[in-house]
Amino acid sequence: MPTQVAFFVEVLAGGLLAGVMYALVALGFVLIYKASGVFNFAQGSMVFFAALTFVSLTERGWNFWLALAVTLVVMVVLGVVIERTVLRPLVNQPQITLFMATIGLTFVLEGLSQLIWGSQPHGLELGIADVPIDWLSQKLNINISQFDIFAAFVAGALVAVLAVFFQKTRIGRALRAVADDHQAALAVGIPLQHIWAIVWAVAGFVALVAGLMWGVRNGVQYALTFTALKALPVLLIGGFESIPGAIIGGLIIGATEKLAEVYVGPMFGGGIESWFAYVVALLFLLVRPEGLYGEKHIDRV
């Protein structure tokens, strides 16, 4: 393959795989927004809390699977506690109030994580090295990380699990009913508070998966909270209520920001990818304000 073409393919593939990592974080936002209409600003902090809890347990000699199971339980309990102590008292309050509550929750979680586990960064390895696949490097001169491929499989599996959960289980159907119409769901006897607790617990599980993937890439440290910033343009493009939208949005953002940084960035002195993602998202907003897969709300006047 000619060098320039190979390089383009490498940038594009790398961008798409980076987008999968963004989508992993975006999924947590989507779940909560879909079920409760709350934009959970604290999702990045949940990613940090989950990864830090897991790595702190393993560093204390806990078995990998035991640490994973305990962290999952911790995240589920956290989700339930958040629903009981923060969201339930705020039922029927304006959306902005709930949003502000999640901002407060962000700082509480960040402080709590560091209070319990300290502020030191930790290394995390899941047994799959973040190095290029030899075969691709040698045959096609394209470097694609085997960990990125693994992360893509994990994201795919996660979406499949969530799809089965939403489509095939009783709780999933109840979640969809709540997402469609809170009042109607209540009227047919679906316990709204329980559903919210479940969805926050599921978001906690998604945060754990995202935390592990990002933790391998950057180390487990406070900066994991910044991953939320990467998810925002993904949500703007994919829509706040769509799981496939989060994946597609992630792929679009990942690919465009990497191509822009490599091919356009040098004209502007580099370092454009962080804001370029938002430029792309804003352009999408102008054309489709609800995002690619978001629901179009038409209010009767």
Next chain:
Amino acid sequence: MRRSTIAAAALALAAATGTAVAQNEQFIPANGYWVGPYAPGGSGFFGGIIDYFQLLNERDGGINGVKLTWEKCETEYRNDRGVECYERSKKKGPTGATVIHPLSTGITYSLIDKATADHIPIISMGYGRADAADGRVFPYVFPLVTTYWSQADAMIKFIGQREGGMDKLKGKKIVLIYHDSAYGKEPHAVLEKLASQLGYQLTMIAVPHPGNEQQSQWLQVRQIRPDWVILWGWGVMNPTAIKAAAKIGFPRNKMVGVWWSGAEEDVIPAGSAAKGYISSGFNLPGTNFPVMQEILKYVYKKGKGEMDDKSRIGSIYHTRGVVAGIITAEAIRIAQTHFNKKGKPITGEEMRWGIENLNIDDKRLKELGAVGLMPTLRVSCMDHEGSGLVKFQEWDGAKWKPITDWIAADKKLIRPMMEASAAQYAKEKGITPRDCSREK
């Protein structure tokens, strides 16, 4: 009636005793950061300073009988919080704040005018404005030990050594991966000037804050195929860069990091990918130095140490704090002698004199138990840097291993650049530079 009289007398006595104790103390604010993304640096550095002050208090009863006191204020590495902490702490203690260690280039910039007006010296050890080394223009700012500019020069010298001579750099490709901020742009001028002199090809690639995603930058590195990469990072940017280098197969022993990319906290999160990675530094890690042994004996054995995680004692940030503690205490000591204030606290103005007349030579380093922990230091009115020496170390997967002796920056190259920049600053601010020949 009697009871209230006794109570009043007791209160008066307590107040009088309190005043007497306060008069015999030297207050040094610990305005740092213990939470947030940069907490590992802040907690380690201020842990080191406080441990050294605690050592002096426990072992020697302070400095000539003057106990060192401090108060922590959380800046969160934010400029506004840094200024707030400064304002809160500047009038504390019997003589106000003795000296400020902002541990942030941004906060240093925010405090230069205020601290100069308040006559409180700033020690920006290894960060802040490089041109503040010209003490004629910046009487209250001390970018001690080694500035960014000296470091950039020493890095190229190190690369030259590795290549077999400075003449071998001609035609080599060097990439600078830098944090896209004022801090990250500090070495640009020096590296560009050296590139024109030595003939290497320099490419500078920015990484936007916080630097937790660097794939596109490292794909550009892969395309350029450089001989060396200089990493000028901070926080999460460092392990991400090291991992990204591994991802494109770039050898880690051809990566040289700035000292804010050269702590344990920068390599441990990168795991096995960091093995062989090189960084510069002006202090070495370890607990074998006599001063570190004294800290363990007099401070930690008594349960008065600052570091909760004992494995961090002797880490790069911790020993850097100890070096800052040594420099601060030595300046207080010589200022006490010069101003005939042994047993009394000194003022910020007197502290400024103390720092400006520091001379920590090999003999003094030995007395302090700090030989090898830091380079020698001689400060003057003209030279607020005082050293310009840099050492290089390699991460072996578990610890930092020194791989060079102290490498001196080329003052003939750096000094005129500093003076030109300082003169420009003086012109913009309407400052008349001091005449150093009149300083005593």
